[in-house]
Amino acid sequence: MTDSSPHTALWPAPVASGPVDATVTVPGSKSVTNRALVLAAHASEPGWIRRPLRSRDTVLMADALRAMGVQIDEQVNTGGGGEAWRVIPAGLHGPARIDVGNAGTVMRFLPPVAALADGPVRFEGDPRAYERPLQGVIDALRTLGARIDDEGRGALPLTVQGAGSLSGGPVEVDASSSSQFVSALLLSGPRFNQGLELRHTGRTLPSLPHIRMTIDMLRVAGAKVDAPQDGGEPNVWRVAPSALLGRDLTVEPDLSNAAPFLAAALVTGGRVTVPDWPERTTQPGDALREIFTRMGGTCELTEQGLTFTGTGRILGLTADLHEVGELTPVIAAVAALAESESVLSGVAHLRLHETDRLAALVTEINGLGGDAIETEDGLRIRPRALRGGVFHTYEDHRLATAAAVLGLAVPGVQVENVATTAKTLPEFPELWTEMLGTPVTAGRG
Numbered sequence: 001m002t003d004s005s006p007h008t009a010l011w012p013a014p015v016a017s018g019p020v021d022a023t024v025t026v027p028g029s030k031s032v033t034n035r036a037l038v039l040a041a042h043a044s045e046p047g048w049i050r051r052p053l054r055s056r057d058t059v060l061m062a063d064a065l066r067a068m069g070v071q072i073d074e075q076v077n078t079g080g081g082g083e084a085w086r087v088i089p090a091g092l093h094g095p096a097r098i099d100v101g102n103a104g105t106v107m108r109f110l111p112p113v114a115a116l117a118d119g120p121v122r123f124e125g126d127p128r129a130y131e132r133p134l135q136g137v138i139d140a141l142r143t144l145g146a147r148i149d150d151e152g153r154g155a156l157p158l159t160v161q162g163a164g165s166l167s168g169g170p171v172e173v174d175a176s177s178s179s180q181f182v183s184a185l186l187l188s189g190p191r192f193n194q195g196l197e198l199r200h201t202g203r204t205l206p207s208l209p210h211i212r213m214t215i216d217m218l219r220v221a222g223a224k225v226d227a228p229q230d231g232g233e234p235n236v237w238r239v240a241p242s243a244l245l246g247r248d249l250t251v252e253p254d255l256s257n258a259a260p261f262l263a264a265a266l267v268t269g270g271r272v273t274v275p276d277w278p279e280r281t282t283q284p285g286d287a288l289r290e291i292f293t294r295m296g297g298t299c300e301l302t303e304q305g306l307t308f309t310g311t312g313r314i315l316g317l318t319a320d321l322h323e324v325g326e327l328t329p330v331i332a333a334v335a336a337l338a339e340s341e342s343v344l345s346g347v348a349h350l351r352l353h354e355t356d357r358l359a360a361l362v363t364e365i366n367g368l369g370g371d372a373i374e375t376e377d378g379l380r381i382r383p384r385a386l387r388g389g390v391f392h393t394y395e396d397h398r399l400a401t402a403a404a405v406l407g408l409a410v411p412g413v414q415v416e417n418v419a420t421t422a423k424t425l426p427e428f429p430e431l432w433t434e435m436l437g438t439p440v441t442a443g444r445g
């Protein structure tokens with residue numbers, strides 16, 4: 001460790017001394033927790049969120065809702081069932097200041113909530129948050145009746161001049177840069193006076209499972225939603241105006257954050273079980289069962305959870321990851337260790353994520369001696385022996401977990417700022433070393 005500042009600190013990624021054999025309990029889903037918080041804030045009665053994810057993105061969401069008047073009581077160890085948050089909705093109000101950090105869910109899901117608050121709500125965040133797309137949400141909210149001061153930026157920082165209610169009605173949005181534009185408007189749609197009729201006009205729409213997650217959770221909260229997935233008009237969603245119910249909801253483990261642990265089984269020819277893997281889910285991480293099977297492993301879903309077993313061989317993958325873009329960094333890391341070429345496509349929108357993920361993955365994999373190139377909409381990765389070195393993470397949690405996967409097989413990988421995993425998985429370094437059967441030691445970034 002040459003520097004103790006968290007952004008430049010180096011974490012020596014542990015090398016696997018043999019096949020891993022571990023059970024890893026993965027904390028709750030970021031996407032489910034943050035949707036649950038928004039829906040509970042809109043409800044007309046209190047609700048519970050059990051086993052929520054506690055991470056930077058979800059704490060930012062909870063704090064932002066608190067700033068607008070919602071009461072969120074965090075209760076730990078409720079009858080042995082882990083943590084539970086009690087959400088008590090109240091009249092939403094400004095003035096409020098919201099820090100979105102670099103959380104796409106916070107920066108996109110909350111401007112529609114703020115439009116329903118009474119008073120001005122200021123949105124600020126990390127420098128990268130000011131570069132991430134938001135124009136579609138801003139324009140749509142204006143069409144629906146909101147006043148937003150963004151000084152013509154079409155991005156953060158901005159102030160929503162909440163009027164206490166919003167007309168709602170029909171609106172068009174191009175959500176080709178982020179599915180979160182659609183989810184954001186749908187999640188608050190029941191609270192708009194006329195509800196919402198949302199039409200996506202872009203050529204493509206990424207991360208469809210996340211939109212299905214939004215619709216499922218809205219319906220559980222009592223909303224009436226018509227969606228293309230039910231045979232409705234393509235690219236059109238309708239949400240009826242209605243009150244929402246307070247629910248008692250248990251958050252599923254974050255299956256996207258299960259990715260590096262399952263990858264460890266594949267890379268080391270070992271076995272990893274993730275308990276509480278849901279039998280049915282809208283989480284995109286469920287696709288890992290098929291993706292990692294195609295890359296050479298086998299998996300089995302039992303009462304114990306999902307057990308993934310590696311065979312010692314790692315096969316290249318040709319796949320369109322448009323629906324499951326957030327899995328790309330870890331898949332790319334596995335691909336860099338594979339015996340044959342991988343072509344990962346459909347993920348051009350990753351250039352606008354926490355960092356430009358395509359550029360970052362190419363630079364860092366090649367920095368370890370790999371052979372990766374950017375294509376128009378993804379990556380091509382060819383087999384080549386890797387060597388140790390510093391893997392920069394660009395304040396991107398998924399770059400850090402991808403680097404840890406490479407480090408299992410490549411001695412001398414130093415992960416810069418592993419603490420950036422706090423965005424969605426603050427316990428990552430401990431879970432990783434526990435999985436490998438090594439004690440938690442110094443060297444945490």
Ligand SMILES: O=C(O)C1=C[C@@H](OP(=O)(O)O)[C@@H](O)[C@H](O)C1
Pocket residue numbers: 030031032104105177178179180183206207210325326349
């Ligand atoms: O709605 C959500 O919870 C998410 C949607 C996806 O965003 P994009 O559609 O912008 O990729 C995903 O990548 C992100 O991690 C979480």
Ligand SMILES: C=C(OP(=O)(O)O)C(=O)O
Pocket residue numbers: 102103104105326353354398424
């Ligand atoms: C893209 C991601 O996050 P965000 O919710 O900030 O968009 C991600 O977690 O991979």
